[in-house]
Structure formats: C-alpha cells, structure tokens
Amino acid sequence: MQSTFLWVGVAGMALGAAAFLAMSLSAKNHRDHYVITFFVPLIAAASYLAMALGSGITTVGTREVYYARYLDWVLTTPLLLLDLALLAMPFASRNRGTLIGGLIGADVFMILTGLIATLSNNDTMRWTFYIVSCVALLAIYFLLFGQVRAEAASQSAESLATFNSLSSILVVLWLFYPVAWLLGTEGLKLFGQDIEVAAFAIMDVIAKVGFGFILLSALNRIPDPAPAGNKVTG
Numbered sequence: 197m198q199s200t201f202l203w204v205g206v207a208g209m210a211l212g213a214a215a216f217l218a219m220s221l222s223a224k225n226h227r228d229h230y231v232i233t234f235f236v237p238l239i240a241a242a243s244y245l246a247m248a249l250g251s252g253i254t255t256v257g258t259r260e261v262y263y264a265r266y267l268d269w270v271l272t273t274p275l276l277l278l279d280l281a282l283l284a285m286p287f288a289s290r291n292r293g294t295l296i297g298g299l300i301g302a303d304v305f306m307i308l309t310g311l312i313a314t315l316s317n318n319d320t321m322r323w324t325f326y327i328v329s330c331v332a333l334l335a336i337y338f339l340l341f342g343q344v345r346a347e348a349a350s351q352s353a354e355s356l357a358t359f360n361s362l363s364s365i366l367v368v369l370w371l372f373y374p375v376a377w378l379l380g381t382e383g384l385k386l387f388g389q390d391i392e393v394a395a396f397a398i399m400d401v402i403a404k405v406g407f408g409f410i411l412l413s414a415l416n417r418i419p420d421p422a423p424a425g426n427k428v429t430g
Contacts, residue, residue: 197390202248205397209241212405219412226415232279233408236272240404243268244397257317259381260389265396266311272404273307274300276366279411280340283418284348284359291347299339306332310374314382322382330374337367358414362407369403 213234220230243264246252252264277299285292306329313325340363348359376399377383380392 198393199248201394201397202244205244205400206241206248208397208401208405209237209244212237212401212408213241215405216408216412223415226418228282229279229411229415232275232282233412236275236404236408239271239275240268240400244400254315256315261314261382262393262396263311263315265400266307266314268400270304270307270311274303276404276407277303277336277340280359280363280366281344283355283362283411284344284351286351286355289347291343295339295344295347299336299344302332302335302339306336310377314377326374326377326383333370333374340367352418354414354418358411358418361414362411365407365410366403369399369407372399 216230216234216237220227220234223230243252247262247264252262252267254261254263278296281292281296281299285295309325309332310329313322313329316322316325345359345363348356351359372395376392376395379386380395381389
C-alpha cells in the first residue's frame, strides 16, 4: 500500500508540473507565479520518486521514517508562501521584504524542527520539538492573516479575493499535517505507516497541485497590479 501511494504521489506531482508548464506557455502576465508554481510539484515529484524507489528513508528505533518528505517540504512550502506573498504584495514596499522573510524564516524553522522531532528517538526531545514546530505554524498563520492580508487589501478586489481563498485553503490543509504526525507512527501511533503514507501523499497533492490550479486559474481574472494606495476593503 505504501508503494502504491508513493507512486500516486509521483504521478500526481508530475502531471501537475506538466500542466503548470503548459499553462505558462500562454501566460502573458504574472509569469513569476507560473515559475514558482511549476517548481513546487516538480520538486515534490522528485521527492516522491526517491521514496518510491526506496531512497530517502531511514530507521529510527523501530520506526521507518521518510525523511525525504521533509527535504521536499523545506523547499516547496516556502515557494507556496512566496506565491501568496507576491499575490498580496506585487510591488516592492517597506514591509514586503520583512514579511516575506518572516514567512519563509518561520516556515523553514517549522519544517526543520519537525524533522528533528521525527528523527529523535528520545520522547522528551521529540515532543518538545513537535510543539516548537506547531508554534512556528501558528506564527505563519499570524503573519498571513495579519500584515500580509492587510497588504493584500491594498490591491485589486480580485487579488484580495484570491488571496483570501488560497490562504484559507492553505491554513486548513496545513493543519492536517501536524494532526497526521500526532496520530501516526511518529506520535501516538493510533494508525500505522500505510495510512500515514497515504494521508501525506493525498494531502501533498491537494496542497501543491490543487493550490496551484486554483492560483493559476485565478490569475486570468486579476489585472496587472495597480500602484499601492488604491485600497480595497474586505
């Protein structure tokens, strides 16, 4: 079952990357989003291919750990956040660099502390770093729905609506990851690795390919960014 869902991950990500590449060929605007969105499933496809072929896996105590998924996440989740940040802040501004740096920094910190928790065979260290990783996730949410959304409100109504939809989807999907960790083999062991691998594969495809399709489809309705100052409330 694990192998089947790993190959589902390979196929889903590869098809997503191919579709995004095809969509980019006819794109005239927002090309930065097409580039970023294309590389998200491409990187994930390589990670899933490695795991499907038996690489990117190690044993910690009695647990088999797919550490390759963390290598995927540490690269792809910052790109997803960058997509959102550039949608909210298409122009350089005083806050843009700070907010993007804060989002990506908190995200990388979240993934790395999650990896430490996963690779630890010491209960105290594992649960401590799991909690730290969850706090970093809350920091990302705080930034997204605080200052980043405030920046998005100064853009077009279409940009703000797309940002609200995508950020809400991301928030809901990303909540499932720590829950799956908690209930799976690294946490309380309420279900085995077959279910864990299937759950992560399905969530990954939705969070990367599904997110990308929604974003790129919405770009056609978003006009070229207008200068900051034309505030849109909502």
